[in-house]
Amino acid sequence: KNQVEQSPQSLIILEGKNCTLQCNYTVSPFSNLRWYKQDTGRGPVSLTIMTFSENTKSNGRYTATLDADTKQSSLHITASQLSDSASYICVVSAYAAGNKLTFGGGTRVLVKP
C-alpha cells in the first residue's frame, strides 16, 4: 500500500531559527515528490517538485532534499518568519493512471516571535 509519513506532526520554532521537516514514503513506482504549504483555511500551494533524478531543490528560504534510495525527503526552512506558520504537506506521485497522489498527514509549524 502506498503511504507517506511525515514527522514531526507539529513543531514550534522561534522567529529567525531554522527547522527541518521529514517525509518517508513507500509509494511505488515513484514519479515525483512535492512539498506544499497550506495556510489555515486555504488550499495547498506548491513549494517544490522533485523527480527521481533530483536530490535538492530550493524555493527562496525553503530547500527540499530527496533520497530516492532510502525513500526519504526533507524540507528545510531557513531563517523562519512568522508567515512560515502553516501546515507543510509532503505529496508523492506514482506512475499510474492519473499520476495518482499520496498525501502525508502534514507537519504543522508555528513560528513564534
Place this chain on the structure above:
Amino acid sequence: DVKVTQSSRYLVKRTGEKVFLECVQDMDHENMFWYRQDPGLGLRLIYFSYDVKMKEKGDIPEGYSVSREKKERFSLILESASTNQTSMYLCASRPPMVYGYTFGSGTRLTVV
C-alpha cells in the same frame, strides 16, 4: 498564474440536502480533481476527470457524484448530505503530463 476558484469558502447545509460544490479553472486544464481534507487523515481523492464528460472514482467516492459538462468547470455533488461529509473540500487542476497541481482555496462544508 493558473487560477482555481471554488465558489464558496464556507457552506452550512442540513442533513439530506443536495449540495453542489463548484470549481472553475481558467487555464484550459484537462485534469481536475476533488479532494476532502480531514484532521489526521490528510487529503483523500474523491473523484477526478481527464476531460469533459469523463470521470473516474478516487479513493472515497461513496456518497458523492461529479459533473464535467465544460472543460473549465468540475462540480462535486452530495446527493443527500450527511454529517460525516462535514469537511474541507479542495479542488485541483493540472494539464496532462505535467507534475504541478494547482489547488483552489477550499470550501469548508458543515452538515448539520
